[in-house]
Amino acid sequence: MNHFRMEILVKPRPGLLDPEGKAIHHALRSLGWTDIHDVRVGKAIYIDLEAEDSVTALETTEAMCRKILANPVTEDFEVSVVGDTERITA
């Protein structure tokens, strides 16, 4: 088995209301950053796990997303491997 660090980005689905993004947009604008078109806020989840290889690691993580990490009604997700054994133990 090998170690992998997985990064999961969970984002509000396009078109759905994102109150947090809206509020941040508003705050940034009033701080003088006026050249912003849109702000969306999601979650970044990092999971350190053991798996045979990176393909299995990805599959497992995607299964987690479908099962619980993302809400299919409101969210999309993206999964990637951001670290393997060496980088994690470092």
Add this chain to the structure above:
Amino acid sequence: MNHFRMEILVKPRPGLLDPEGKAIHHALRSLGWTDIHDVRVGKAIYIDLEAEDSVTALETTEAMCRKILANPVTEDFEVSVVGDTERITA
């Protein structure tokens, strides 16, 4: 001016307790995913903005992070450009 989509990953600082990560870890374990060492949860923020070039876009976004997007006491952040004009309008 050009369009850029910025991705900001805001993560809890290492060593600090991450109750949300802990709860998710526990939930994943009870669903049978036992090969997990650690779960940490942060925010993924996407900002579509206009800037001269990608260097300015990065600088501006980092300034936003320091000013308001990240809590310097408890969080670290990472900024990157994930899209330019074409990809955004697509």
Add this chain to the structure above:
Amino acid sequence: MRVGVVTFPGSNCDYDLYKAAQQVGADVEFIWHRQKNLDGYDVVMLPGGFSYGDYLRAGAIARISPVMEDIVGFAENGGPVLGICNGFQILCEAGLLPGALIRNVSLRFESRDVHMLVEQTETPFTSEYQKGQILRIPIAHGEGNYEADGQLLEQLEAEGRIVFRYVNRGGEMTEEANPNGSRNSIAGLTNESGNVLGMMPHPERAMEEVLGSVDGMGVFLSLAANLSTVVL
């Protein structure tokens, strides 16, 4: 009427719900979230609170509790299920109710009295109310912003599944009267067959004059009225 009130780790309105059901004469028991058998209950209630700290998303982790499988079965067999606040969030996460509850537009926890209009009285939860009645009931939540796509909203409206709506004191649907930004000012809705109700306001907190309102009693009286006839 035999009522089961489910306790998840982090539920904090379970006791309040227990007392409210008892007040209308029900025989009430707590159901621990690991319990696997719902035989003998006439109604199952999912209380408010912060199951699993509301971490990840409100209701997301509670949804995988062992008891939920049986609750899904119970509901599919027509058993009445009432979810209040966090209970509503869990029902949405579990797919027993459509849509999702996301963060309040204010991004703040909102705790105060709201007014809501009773739109549907043909449900086991609201038969003792008058159609058009305006209730004053406390809310207390951070994620009560009901979100659904246009198609679903149309369907909910067309099927008359919106039971409660946020209004002002005069009964008008306004932006200020909507405490969390819910689509169509939805405060409570049912599933297709009408036996599952989710609502953000807390009727169990409006059961006695000393607490400021008795407008929540109708929910429990309705259940008692409907279910005692079934039992007898």
Add this chain to the structure above:
Amino acid sequence: MSAGESPTIVIPFVSPRAGDPVITSELVADHGLSDDEYERICRIMGRTPTFTELGVFSAMWSEHCGYKNSKRLLQLLPTQAPWVIQGPGENAGVIDVGDGYALAFKIESHNHPSAVEPYQGAATGVGGILRDIFTMGARPIAVLDSLRFGDLDSARVRYLFGGVVSGVGDYGNCVGIPNIGGEVAFDRGYEGNPIVNAMCLGLMKKEDLITASASGVGNTLMVVGARTGRDGIHGATFASEELSEESEEASRPRVQVGDPFTEKLLLEASLELISSGAITGIQDMGAAGITSSASEMAGRAGNGVQIDVARVPVREPDMTPYEILLSESQERMLVVATKGHEHEVHRILEKWELEAEEIGEVTADGRFRVLENDAVIADMPALPLTEGCPTYEREGIEAEEVRQLREMDLTEHLIPNGDLTKAFLLLLASPNVASKRWIYHQYDTTVRTSTAVRPGGASGVVRIRGTKRAIAATTDCNGRFVYLNPRRGAMIAVSEAARNLVCTGAVPTAITNNLNFGNPLKQHIYYQFREAVLGMADACKAFETPVTGGNVSFYNETDGRAIYPTPVIGMVGIIEDLSNITPQSFQSKGDDIVLLGENTAEMGGAEYLYVTAGLVAGEPPRVDLARERQLQRAVLTMIQNNELRSAHDCSEGGLACALAECALGDEEAPFGVKVELDDTLPPVATLFAESQGRIVVSCAPDRTENVIKLAMDHSVPARRIGKVGRRGEAFHVTAIAGQIKIDLVTLSRAYFGALPAIMNTPASSVE
């Protein structure tokens, strides 16, 4: 040993642990210990301490745990009454509230952590005080929060304020404890050093009281709840240091993160443990973590404890014994399980999905002994840790600067600078007077379905289910008054707290206090502290409200400047009959408005001066404890005789603002007001002075005569000053030579709109 020979004292030798630093005088100083204190430690030990032992002593002898500079004065406070079940010294005070119930209550500060990280600092502050309550065997039934910040025109202050409020809210909301009140003030005197005090009340059957002592030699020590990480190591010493530019950066790794979900589980598990009979003692791991909880529990029982740090479940690898002993990770408890009942503790904790680990035992030898696997790494007498901390009494001298401010002539400010109505609106919209809804709408106030009066009333009230009784609670302190005249200011704080309770129909019963001050080593701060304690002692005696516990927070300074001395009073009272609960706002048009007490021209410390001239100056208003007591007795009698429809005391903003609050209620249906005041005072004083001993009541017109007569019977000045008007009528208050006239919509907008408008402008953690 033959007669006459002294017994040989065996001094246990402990060899230094590999990798630990050697003890140098710098290291001793870094631990906040003076040379004298260090010598004393060496004498107690009979040798030089190891690094771990030094850490333990330093934490236990810190200001926070050892009360070095406050203990002697605190002994002057009255602590006894027939209804006091548990006075100071335990996790919380406990009083008898009748019908077989006991009430545990206490207040705690989290000022320094909140200055560094407002959200987590405030959240963990609430977490800590809840644990203090449920470790007494009581179920928490209410929370209050007392807050102070700098002026809100700074983005950083808005950030602190917003963060603290959501931290207080999120934590209590998640655990499910209603917030029933509190207070907040904004003044440049708190810039950079906010005050965050949280109070909790818990209810139990009298027989369920349990104390935090390690009794029963051979019993097992268990740590339950969250794992131990490197959070807040040296928090106790940190809480006793001044803040500076650097401390913000330097103290970051010490930030503790709260987990209210785990706390909720811990609460349920603890109450179940206590009722199971499997344990003999339980204590929160607060400041100084395992060290303080274990040594305090040993100290109280006169026993010793032996702990193996290698058995403590940790969150991070490679933690040293020093770190494990001093970690302040939240949501942990130390439990003393009766020998042979450990499995029951495990069973209950498992049900609540929490960990429990056996880490040691209660011993008979009075030693605080720490092992790391088989090696002894600390071995010290337990009692001196908790009882041996040297205490100091210092010299206190008033600061010249304050004396000058107090003696300032305020006559010119009695002449209004323009229109009175305009000044009034400015005052009403000042964050110190304006509605605090923006705060308490973020707090769950109705969970547990027992809140009879929510925040927004004179005091919060929770009923006791199954009885006719209710408990009322309030927190009060006007720091400006204390700053200008500490003794009088403290008396006012106690009087105001009692007055607030009385207005809701409660009999003031006991207090807890949180003494927030600057650096006590400075003479003028010590002066403030001593005077405030003396004033509080006098007032508590006068109102028969003993002090059952409290907390001292010193070193509230930024770059050498201290906050206003702020002795927050948390007072509880008993309402014998729910029907006595009295609202603060007017209830019915046509009712008479009666003023109890006298208007005076005492403008010292008034909010009016701050709003119109940016001044904190003058002699604070006089307070006559005997007359105040009479006033309160009179109002209670009126309430018990059903004479009143509402009662509200006059505080910040004076009579005019009190009347506005009575008129506006919760905004939904405000009443008009028509009041005429014939005092021969400048109108500014009549309307805005913050003279003490005044309560505005309303009653049906046919009761007015009774009300005035009852007041006279108690020698309380009383007069009818006007009438409650119709809904939608104007707010009209006339004084000799001046008046306020304004429509209710404008009034309402000023009062309710102020805080939301301010908080809509962005906040930032950096200026």
